Amino acid sequence: MITHWRSVLPHLVYDLPPDLTPETSSGAVTAGLPLELVRQSVSSKEFWEIPEPVLERYRSYRPSPLWRARRFEEEVGARVPIYVKYEGGNISGSHKLNTALAQAHYYHRAGFRELVTGTGAGQWGTALAAACAAFGMTCTVFMVGGSLRDKPYRGSLMRLFGAEVHASPSTLTEVGQSGAQANSLALAIGEAVEYAAADPKRAFCIGSGETYSILHQTVIGLEAVEQLPEPVDVVVGSVGAGSNFGGIALPFFARGSGERLLAVESSATPKLTRGVYAYDHTDATGTGPVEAMYTIGSSYGIPPSHSAGLRFHGAAKVISAMRHHGQVDAVAVGQRTALEAARVFAMSELVLPAPESGHALAAAIEVATSGVAPGDAAAAGGAGGADGKARQGVLVCVSGHGLLDLSAYDRLLAGLPEDALADEEALRAAVSGLRRV
Template identity: 50%
Template sequence: MDLPSAWYNVLPDLGFDLPPDRPSPDRDRTSLRVQVPPALIRQELSRKRWIEIPPEVADRYAQWRPTPLRRAETFERRIGTRSRIYYKYEGGNLSGSHKLNTAIAQIYYYQRAGARRLTVGTGAGQWGTAVAAACAVFGLHCTVYMVGSSYRAKPGRRSLMEFLGAEVIPSPSDRTDSGRHAATSDPGGSGSLSIALAEAVEDARSSGDYFCTGSGETYSLLHQTVIGLEAMEQLDRLGTVPDTVVASIGGGSNLGGIALPFLGTTLRGGRPVRVIAAEPSACPKLTQGRYEYDFTDASRLTPLQLMYTLGHDFAAPPDHTGGLRYHGAAKLISALYHRRLMEAVACSQAEAFATAADFAEAEGLLPAPESAFAIHATAEAALQADAAGRPGVLLVCVSGHGLYDLTAYQAFREGAMGRPSSESNPVHPL
């Protein structure tokens, strides 16, 4: 199959406008602002259904795209389902995850806007690795503030970022006011993604460089739609369409990437599709959060967005190893969830890892911890469909591989994460 020539923009098909951002009430504390390339701002606001992928970005995509779509037949037999499960695998690139799809695009636009150095905050390291890889491609310097617990637990990710030329700093650090303030209440230096983002923002503001916002902005979800567009064509060639699309949710980029093209078809009057966001019970922003305006990081300087949030000061437990630790959901995903256009389910890390172990043994692929939550939710949904007498077709995004996360899987095998509970949390009622 050919690469998609354009990204899919769901905004024209929504039938409603996304709530506008609000300026930070503390914005007067600094005369600097986060700089975003005009091209990305135009994409954020565009009402064009299709936005052309620049040739320079498409050339890089062609190094690993299109990505494979596979049927998990052995896993189906292992869990005893009559439903069909297909998975789209996004781990076959240098960064090891789907995040390179938007990192390549964003850094291309940052370079064209004149950026020479980018600062970025990262949780488990997927976003930081993707930005470091993209900066290496386009010749930009990169500084990564990485959540302290992940910095120590994931030396492989840190080593790869440094190999790619990035400077990697454990957060909270003593390089920023945000980091020094956070360290007073976090003597162990576990950190949180919100603090890491705040440090990256402050660094960019004080140096005059650019802060690379991350994977929750609407333009980031736009770039990720190459996942769903490819999956749609691949399934069409197999003569099938999914009843249910599942992905994990941190900020929302891989969920949006695989689900929005299918949801867009539904919004335009096509076949209905069920979309399930899978999140950890350690960071249950959709299933237990509030829909309100909140800061996107702990600096309180960035604009407020209307989102499902646990609060910008929220920190996931230190033993939560996955990257799904962001306190809020992307405003686009939040709006869809608020309007009951998608569902959410939460489960424990131990439950997700147990299912991931079954998947790895059955399919010969070790999923990223983030993907483990999606695979677990998919297995649960398949068995629920069987029990209702309606075996279906499920599509799940395996957003990355778990080879950088072997210490987490070892902790699971040694019982350091506790045991799976007898029941997963039910799907959050609509």
Template identity: 65%
Template sequence: MNGFLPGSWRSVLPHIDELPADRSPRVTSGQGVQANLPMELVRQSISRKEYWPIPDEVADAYRKFRPTPLWRATGFERAIGARVPVYVKYEGGNISGSHKLNTALAQAYYYSRAGVKELVTGTGAGQWGTALAAACALFGLRCTVFMVGSSLSRKPYRGVLMRMLGAEVHASPSGLTAVGRDHDGSRGNSLSLAIGEAVEYAKATDGAAFSIGSGETYSILHQSVIGQEAQVQLAELDADVDAVVGCVGAGSNFGGIALPFHAEAVATGTPAPLLVAAESSTTPKLSRGVYAYDQTDATGTGPLEAMYTIGSDYVIPDSHSAGLRFHAAAKVVSAMRHAGQVEAMGIGQVEALEAGRLLTVHETVLPAPESGHALAAAAKLATGTAEGMRAERGVLVCASGHGYLDLAAYQQFLDGELSDVAPLPEALSAAVSGLDRVGELSTAGRRP
């Protein structure tokens, strides 16, 4: 594939304030979550070095599907009545069907060089599990995936694809772990539980390590290829945007498309575009959550991280936006939200799937429901209907994956069978009542 491929990942850490330090877990039971983390990934998480050369083996794998396309979505613009241009960056054209492969390949490379023999993970909608299975196959590692059971039942072919790639796939909660056997439906959300099962299973398995695809600082770094490519592609089109949008589960897709724009703005002393995180209205951590220290999975053995969260014990309503159903946002994204450098917008699944339908009809690209949230947010910005936010020159939106394995969701949407359940204020208050807050939301640097 011809075109620009970045030679390095670009870190945003040199261009933001220091992140709050992690805290020890409330409960300790053996090793922490990151006991087997390769040192290079540790360095990528804490160093303020800006550019990290992409290893040749990873770059060779990237060239099979990168650079990914970017185009002006004129049909989508007409359908929504846009006032400004909308540009779509599409990450769905690889074996995983999503942006997740960008970090999966990097992680499999570093773990294999560190002597790890098996990677274990939890996945919601299945894109991350598929990406890690593909990366493990390429770098000669075993792979075990715990997938949210309700999602696996709706998308069985995700499991088939992972097994084709050599992975073992288990519906979560499973009977393989104590955290899974103890689950009674009353604690935590299902993605947190799947991750908790993966953490426990990896700790108990010789030669295995837990791998996570979204919230960690190093995984967001690996996604910076998206934004760097987009900057070059927009320049080639002589296009100017003042808003960048991505959907947020934990934050890797949003971080990948948006944070290179922030880094470039700070480095060049120019105004940063509006960076908008589109999240599920059922999981509104950035728009309705609190900035506090919380756990990242259901085992409680990992460090407490400073994140925008609705509480790891909050039971998130089921929806077709499985990849967004994580209770907290990545600490990098959270810190930038706290500093007023990131805005947030909650989107319901019905609105998201309608935006996805419009892209399908008018741009002949079928996006995943998660990406529909970003498209719906981009539509609000482009039409001037976003509350408190406005784009004057153009909007860039990342469609983070395809929706070919999500057609059941679109069928229910077309049949009028879907609705949205937003959290009640008292439920959110109760879920975060025991958390230590980092501080009140800063207004410094926020747009009026």
């Protein structure tokens, strides 16, 4: 068992840009944040002991398995080994439970008894519902309405743990009734922020973009470092806001072994590949903290797709800063390519990935076969070869299972429509008023 999380902050040669507080902010988002989570976001301390109540829950599903996907390698024609770190073997079906348990522990210890959140594909909502039940707390979830309709059993699973689940946009909040960004995770988060602020006994809780949530995910990479039987030179993870990618990749960065760190996003929300590095809201209310991030604009109308949990407009501030400083590489993958890669993985390895993980698998195929994944050359000083190709091997994080995402695979088998490219004019308009970093 890994007993400590490892922070990447001491290994950066720069400070993260400070958050801004807009004039319209009520301060409700950050006022209730437990002090320990604040410390984990700003301290130069490297190793953080995992609290025993959290570690006790981790023991039911950690360490998670890592294996060499030999049949997958054969199927795709890989020239180097492909290792898979699998995070789908817990009740939430994803890596999200790692931080949900930690946050529920800290919020409970701080005196809160209800946590409120927004979720896209539902993995985070499921994880938080389970974590709240584990620590005797109430949970309220606003889930992107389109995703909830496609995956109704995600809602069932949350309700099984006692959570209240609302399709977003809802009629419970003013931002929900505004009718803007109907398919947006930013809107669901905005509803959660507003709903939580209405009662001092509630706290808003977020599962991906914050530095402390990425810290909690480092158990993934720390385990992988111990489990790998041989070196790899490319580490791949998908990016919604960044917790999965950060969890698998940042422990490798912290030990300074020089792997190429490849963040894979959806072409529907191409913040790291087509966005700008600027100050933007993390939600759709315009009242929360403004963070330095790679963003396509919180006002951008994200088109419907099966990229699910990757459909967020911005990347985490620590991932964004590392991208800005050339320490992280990034590529974007379309939903058809992602789902096809996931289908091949399921057929060869008998494990069905979540659609989000299909994006990472698609990029892993590219670097293990034909060379560099579409997009940048290697960012980290030529790691993985001057051309971005894997020379030793690839490690990819399959961050969750797809057993509740079968509607996406049904549509793939029926001839999923071609991906709609992000609209260049709309992207420019959405970021035009943002303050650049």
